[in-house]
Amino acid sequence: MSSLDPSQSSTDDPLDFGVGARITISVMSSDYINIILGALSKVPKSDLLIETGDVSTYIQGPESSILTYLTDLSSLIASSPTHSSIIIHLFRGCPGSTSCAKPGPRNSPNPTGRKTNQFVTAEWALYPLSDGQDGGDHMKEIYEAIDFAKEGGAYKGSKGSVTRLEGDLGVVLECVVRGWVGVGRKVQHVTSHLTISVNSPSHAGRVIEG
Amino acid sequence: MSSLDPSQSSTDDPLDFGVGARITISVMSSDYINIILGALSKVPKSDLLIETGDVSTYIQGPESSILTYLTDLSSLIASSPTHSSIIIHLFRGCPGSTSCAKPGPRNSPNPTGRKTNQFVTAEWALYPLSDGQDGGDHMKEIYEAIDFAKEGGAYKGSKGSVTRLEGDLGVVLECVVRGWVGVGRKVQHVTSHLTISVNSPSHAGRVIEG
Numbered sequence: 367m368s369s370l371d372p373s374q375s376s377t378d379d380p381l382d383f384g385v386g387a388r389i390t391i392s393v394m395s396s397d398y399i400n401i402i403l404g405a406l407s408k409v410p411k412s413d414l415l416i417e418t419g420d421v422s423t424y425i426q427g428p429e430s431s432i433l434t435y436l437t438d439l440s441s442l443i444a445s446s447p448t449h450s451s452i453i454i455h456l457f458r459g460c461p462g463s464t465s466c467a468k469p470g471p472r473n474s475p476n477p478t479g480r481k482t483n484q485f486v487t488a489e490w491a492l493y494p495l496s497d498g499q500d501g502g503d504h505m506k507e508i509y510e511a512i513d514f515a516k517e518g519g520a521y522k523g524s525k526g527s528v529t530r531l532e533g534d535l536g537v538v539l540e541c542v543v544r545g546w547v548g549v550g551r552k553v554q555h556v557t558s559h560l561t562i563s564v565n566s567p568s569h570a571g572r573v574i575e576g
Numbered sequence: 577m578s579s580l581d582p583s584q585s586s587t588d589d590p591l592d593f594g595v596g597a598r599i600t601i602s603v604m605s606s607d608y609i610n611i612i613l614g615a616l617s618k619v620p621k622s623d624l625l626i627e628t629g630d631v632s633t634y635i636q637g638p639e640s641s642i643l644t645y646l647t648d649l650s651s652l653i654a655s656s657p658t659h660s661s662i663i664i665h666l667f668r669g670c671p672g673s674t675s676c677a678k679p680g681p682r683n684s685p686n687p688t689g690r691k692t693n694q695f696v697t698a699e700w701a702l703y704p705l706s707d708g709q710d711g712g713d714h715m716k717e718i719y720e721a722i723d724f725a726k727e728g729g730a731y732k733g734s735k736g737s738v739t740r741l742e743g744d745l746g747v748v749l750e751c752v753v754r755g756w757v758g759v760g761r762k763v764q765h766v767t768s769h770l771t772i773s774v775n776s777p778s779h780a781g782r783v784i785e786g
Contacts, residue, residue: 384737386736386737388699388736388737388738388771390661390663390771392602392604392660392661393604394602394603394604394605394606394608395604395605395606396604396605396606398604398659399777420697420773420776420778420779421697421698421699421740421771421772421773422699422738422771424735424736426736449608450602451600451602451661451663453600453661453663453771455701455737455738455769455771457736457737459737487630487631488631489598489631489632491665491767491769493703493705493767494705495703495704495705525634526596526598526634526636526667527594527596527598527665527667527669527767528598528632528665530631557701557703557737559665559701559769561598561600561631561632561663561665562631563630563631566630567609568630569630
């Protein structure tokens with residue numbers, strides 16, 4: 367058993383549940399190394415375990431800390447202000463398997479994000495796995511995630527296996543992390559993939575309203 | 577019903593099965609627009625429907641044509657020779673749902689790739705959905721996909737919800753597309769996500785052996 371906080375019981379420990387995220391940042395500038403490493407060095411790690419690799423940065427810890435970290439890091443990249451893509455992969459459960467010794471569904475509170483006032487467009491997929499043993503009622507949580515995206519104004523329809531999100535970077539991230547946490551209350555193994563485009567020349571000068 | 581080839585029956589038509597892919601290319605150079613649009617304009621579209629968006633390019637058609645297109649496009653980007661990330665999302669079935677009117681499992685032949693002699697590193701996830709109605713025997717196909725990656729020399733272990741692949745760009749793509757097609761023979765809804773890093777400064781001068 368691993369532990370990030372001695373006060374947590376083993377069943378609360380996010381590492382026991384396989385809670386984690388991966389982020390891949392691509393900055394479309396020849397100065398990409400300085401921009402990416404500069405942002406990574408500035409963001410507080412909080413109670414997270416962070417391992418930077420050549421394909422992605424691997425993050426482990428509580429869902430609320432993951433949302434804060436992803437928001438802080440993505441916001442720094444978006445303020446660069448170079449066109450960049452940010453790829454986020456959220457997961458919990460057993461990599462490569464739908465049956466393992468990890469605990470079952472996890473009751474995490476909904477994490478709260480923060481607005482960054484940076485306009486982004488994004489494509490989102492949310493996958494509940496292990497349907498068989500969980501009764502297949504996960505669609506309720508998916509619809510709740512989509513409803514939350516609609517309430518926040520980020521939802522822009524679904525097409526070709528993804529849901530399109532647009533709007534404030536922080537609102538998009540909160541919506542996606544909440545959807546992942548919500549489905550995780552019903553199924554053991556849940557993953558989500560998000561592709562974010564920031565500072566796209568297709569949306570030059572676009573600002574957040576409201 | 578849509579049709580790409582009049583000789584195909586409705587149950588063979590990849591569009592009836594929701595077969596598709598998305599690709600997001602990020603070139604880490606201020607000349608990224610010319611490099612990406614130049615590559616997109618040079619690759620033959622074959623019998624594919626292709627729609628370029630601000631987050632990804634959406635590709636629909638037969639699996640073998642999708643593999644050829646992804647290989648040709650990624651290889652052109654890798655020859656640029658700028659450091660780039662290539663994000664690929666493969667899917668078939670119903671976007672946003674695990675129960676819909678689409679046909680069930682699809683018997684597609686294994687598509688064949690081609691070596692490009694370009695070294696890449698990558699992280700791969702493969703998701704069979706709709707376990708409940710399919711008896712949950714999809715793990716056999718996942719293990720077959722991993723065995724195929726091992727035989728081709730691309731498999732480098734699993735960690736944090738992804739399988740790491742390394743080696744020839746074309747071999748990595750063939751392995752991932754074959755895994756997706758293989759799982760699709762057992763389950764209606766299957767998706768796969770791949771993050772590829774090309775021309776990484778972490779692997780400067782690395783060449784393909786053999």
